[in-house]
Amino acid sequence: MSVEMQNCPQPKSWIAAIHAYVPGKSSGDDGRPLIKLSANENPLGTSPAALAARENAQIPSLYPDPDSTAIRSALGKLHGIDPAHILCGTGSGELLTIAASAFAGPGDEVLYVRYGFSLYEIAARRCGATPVVAADADYGADVDALLAAVTEQTRVVYLANPNNPTGSFTRKTELARLHAALPRDVLLVVDQAYAEYVAPEDDDGALALAASTDNVLVMRTFSKAYGLAGERVGWATGAPPLIEVLNRIRGPFNTSNSAQATCLAALADQDFVEHSRLHNAAERARFVDALAALGNHGIRPLPSQANFVLILFEGALTGEAAYNGLAERGYITRWLPGQGLPHGLRITIGTAEQMDAIAAALREMAEAAK
Ligand SMILES: *Cc1c(COP(=O)(O)O)cnc(C)c1O
Numbered sequence: 001m002s003v004e005m006q007n008c009p010q011p012k013s014w015i016a017a018i019h020a021y022v023p024g025k026s027s028g029d030d031g032r033p034l035i036k037l038s039a040n041e042n043p044l045g046t047s048p049a050a051l052a053a054r055e056n057a058q059i060p061s062l063y064p065d066p067d068s069t070a071i072r073s074a075l076g077k078l079h080g081i082d083p084a085h086i087l088c089g090t091g092s093g094e095l096l097t098i099a100a101s102a103f104a105g106p107g108d109e110v111l112y113v114r115y116g117f118s119l120y121e122i123a124a125r126r127c128g129a130t131p132v133v134a135a136d137a138d139y140g141a142d143v144d145a146l147l148a149a150v151t152e153q154t155r156v157v158y159l160a161n162p163n164n165p166t167g168s169f170t171r172k173t174e175l176a177r178l179h180a181a182l183p184r185d186v187l188l189v190v191d192q193a194y195a196e197y198v199a200p201e202d203d204d205g206a207l208a209l210a211a212s213t214d215n216v217l218v219m220r221t222f223s224k225a226y227g228l229a230g231e232r233v234g235w236a237t238g239a240p241p242l243i244e245v246l247n248r249i250r251g252p253f254n255t256s257n258s259a260q261a262t263c264l265a266a267l268a269d270q271d272f273v274e275h276s277r278l279h280n281a282a283e284r285a286r287f288v289d290a291l292a293a294l295g296n297h298g299i300r301p302l303p304s305q306a307n308f309v310l311i312l313f314e315g316a317l318t319g320e321a322a323y324n325g326l327a328e329r330g331y332i333t334r335w336l337p338g339q340g341l342p343h344g345l346r347i348t349i350g351t352a353e354q355m356d357a358i359a360a361a362l363r364e365m366a367e368a369a370k
Contacts (some may be wrong), residue, residue: 011226014106014128021122022236025332034332037348040164040194040308042227044279046262048270050228053265058257068233068255074267075235077278079207087243090143090192090254092221092234093245099217099236102245103187104129104155111149113160115166117191117196118339120158129155139302140168141308143178150182153270157182160191161204165336165346167304169198172205179216187242188216193234194333195227196273202305210238217242225276226266231259247328280307284349290359297366308348310341317362317369319343325365331358 010016024038039292058064068088076083086088089095095189104110114136136142143161149156159178162169170178179188181243190206194236198204206302210218216240223229233255236246267273284304291301298315313319322345331354334341334346347358 004015010210014125014129018125019121019338021119022338024334028327028332034327034330034351035354036332037308037350037354038332038334038346039229040077040224040306040348041229041321041335042225042276043348043354044179044227044272044276044348046227047266047269049269049272050226050262050266054231054258054262060257062258063253064255064260066253068260071233071255071260071267072235073261074264076122076239078270079186079237079265081207081211081237085211085237085240085243087236087246087250088255089234089236089250091223091238092191092219092230093119094254095217095219095234095236096120096189096191096252097126097242098246098249099187099189099219100124100129101127102249107153108155109151109153110156110158111146113146113163115139115163115339116141116158117160117164117193123158124156136166136360139166141170141174143170143174146178147181148185150186154183154186156187156189158191159191160193162194162198162304162306163336164306164308165195165307165339165341165344166302166310167308169202169305170204172203175204175206176209182215182312184215186215189219190216191219193221193224195218195220197277197304197307199277199281207237214239214241217246222266225273225280226263226274227276228259228262228266231256231262233259233263237364256274280349283352283355284309285289286352287347287349287355287359290356291362294363294366297370299362299366308346310344310346311362313343315366317366319345323363326358329357331361333358 026036072083072086106128108129110129111132112120134145209216221234300312302310
């Protein structure tokens with residue numbers, strides 16, 4: 001280490017090991033604005049009622065309600081949860097991150113599945129814990145592999161359901177099996193960022209587990225189906241001792257005046273959420289059908305329960321070439337070499353017109369690549 005390096009503040013070794021979170025891009029490398037299908041935002045925008053409420057939010061010179069009381073009470077009504085068992089965060093990202101900090105530290109292990117959400121590694125390292133990655137089963141979560149990776153040091157297990165970036169879904173029976181076999185003192189965090197896109201009959205049972213056990217936290221967000229990624233609100237629910245601990249270390253005033261007003265109105269407009277789910281299910285099915293014709297080109301969309309599809313490029317057309325080709329045509333998608341998926345392109349389900357254009361472009365590129 002150079003003398004100059006020693007003469008300035010040094011990050012802890014576990015912080016120095018973190019690679020910053022890579023957000024989905026919104027413009028091309030030349031700065032040209034592109035149609036953004038890289039961050040799983042809602043192509044239908046936001047509920048008009050929520051937009052109207054945003055205009056009438058508390059004036060910005062005043063601090064917001066520190067406890068997000070109105071949103072928690074509306075969430076409690078909607079989901080049948082005692083609002084005292086709900087905590088809001090600056091996006092679910094804040095809550096996912098502090099969950100590791102609260103329950104793990106140096107010498108402890110934080111476990112998640114391969115191709116899990118990239119924030120889990122950052123959350124684990126940030127508190128000095130060791131990230132441990134369990135093998136996947138054809139890109140989905142493998143409960144047996146997760147359980148086999150549990151050690152005496154395991155303190156937190158993260159599972160996104162549906163998972164980002166794969167779109168894979170862990171069924172209720174499998175999730176229950178994972179929970180039942182985990183030691184009682186291991187925290188299971190079920191990240192349901194895309195839960196509103198899952199058909200109600202396919203519910204994974206995580207909210208019921210959070211309500212009936214002492215070691216499960218469920219995290220949800222307004223960023224996806226509610227179309228409010230820019231307002232930065234997420235929430236967690238679980239047993240009161242878990243919520244109480246996270247409450248001590250969250251940011252004070254962690255949801256803004258405008259976020260509180262907007263999310264409250266968005267919760268009241270469940271028609272918008274339902275419309276978003278149905279639009280997504282229909283367009284995702286149409287898109288996957290269109291891609292099925294490209295199977296002989298080694299193009300394989302993974303089954304998805306979310307508002308995106310991870311497409312694997314295992315033939316002449318590579319993931320990188322597909323990414324660049326779509327960008328040239330005006331679409332920014334998410335190529336994932338940094339997550340061990342150089343052959344994978346994650347594409348958010350957009351409008352019907354956008355999905356038709358992308359399917360046609362992929363076909364054209366695949367045929368040209370032969
Ligand atoms: C988008 C996403 C979130 C939500 O992040 P916010 O901080 O609430 O915007 C959480 N988990 C996963 C897996 C996601 O894809």
